[in-house]
Amino acid sequence: MRRTVALLAVGVLAVSLAAPLMAQLVVPALAIAFWRNALGTGVLVPAVLTRRRAEVASLDRGQVVAIVVAGLCLAAHFGFWVTSLTMTSVASSTAIVSLQVVWVVGWDLVRGVPVPGRVLLGVLVAVIGAVVVSGVDLSVSRRALTGDLLALVGSVAVAAYAVIGGHVRQRVSTTTYTTGAYGVAALALGIAALVAGQDLGGYxxxxxxxxxxxxxxxxxxxxxxxxxxxxxxxxxxxxxALLLEIPGAAIIAGFWLDQVPGFGAVVGLVLILAGMSVVIRTRPTAPAS
Structure with missing residues (x-):
């Protein structure tokens, strides 16, 4: 349990760096998404070739298809989300894309998987926390609204990626699955960037x-x-856990970019933590089959 919590903390801190780091870039949105996945793939490929070659060769057709679909979902997530960051605020975009949990729980309900009322309550509290952190802009511009909608599509895509990954990772190693998904995502994003006329180099x-x-x-x-x-x-x-990216990114941006989070961010953080604790303590620790 302690190891799981520690890994969750490392993961949250790492993803919380994403929005502040991307705020430093003057690179086209789809190019950012492409290089994020391409560089990650490049680091992992040697490990697959040296230690996972037999596993890759033994993958059945269903597993390969699942990894490809997961990679396409990941590409859609990054493509829509990074683009939304150029159209709306980091707080709003990050909060909306993190609402993927709604779609994950919704998928459980569609499949007939029992979802305890306490889980639904925890999800609701966490979502409310995300909304509080992002703030409600009653005078949203058309461009900002478009950015919010792109982030929403990105949340659906990453929820699908999480669900597919939950199934594939029961039989495929992290290294093999991650390399395949990142590689497919990079290929799809590279093609999308070229079609959109976005430069992939010259920075x-x-x-x-x-x-x-x-x-x-x-x-x-x-x-x-x-x-x-x-x-x-x-x-x-x-x-x-990924919902913590919202306050995490806000805190990092506060120290790094002088974007100090207000009282609403603190309230949202408390609500998110409360919702997470309810879900983690209520749901089983093993992934649904």
């Missing part, structure tokens, strides 16, 4: 440095840790 040295740091922290330490945890905890728990 200044400092921009490359930020991209490498983004891949090393948010991608490799963040999403890879959560992929590993999907073998032992439910997608709902992972999704709720």
């Amino acid at each position: 200044d040295a400092d921009q490359w440095a930020w991209l490498v740091l983004l891949a090393a922290t948010a991608q490799l330490l963040g999403h890879s840790v959560f992929n590993h945890l999907l073998a032992t905890v439910t997608p709902t728990v992972v999704s709720l």
Whole structure:
């Protein structure tokens, strides 16, 4: 249990760096998403070739299809979310994309998986916390509203990615699954960037440095840790843990970018933590089959 909590903490800290790091970049949105996945894939490929070659060769058709679909979902998540960050505030975009937990629990309900009332209550409290952190802008511009909608689509995509990963990771190692999903996502995002006319190179040295740091922290330490945890905890728990990215990013931005979180962010953090504790203590620790 302590190891799981420690890994959750590392993962949350790593993904919380994503929005502040991307705020430093003047690289096109789809290019950011591409390089985040491509660099992560490049680091993992040698490990697969040296230690997981037999496992890769033994993957059946269903597992390969699942990994490809998961990668496409991940590409959609990053493509829509990173683009939304150029149209609406970091707080709003991050909060909305983190509402993936709603879709994960909804999928459980569709499949007929029993969801205790306390879990639904915990989800509701956590979602309210996310809304409080993001704030409610009653005078949203059309551009900001479009950004919010893109983030919402991104939340659906990453929820699908989490659910698929929960199934695949029961039989496939973290390294193999992660490398495959990141590789597919990078390929899809690279094609999307080229079609959209977004440059994939020609950046200044400092921009490359930020991209490498983004891949090393948010991608490799963040999403890879959560992929590993999907073998032992439910997608709902992972999704709720990812809600902490909202206050985490706000705190980091406060120290790094002088974007000090207000009272609402503190209230939202308390609500998110309360909702998470209810779900983690109520739901089983093993992933649903």
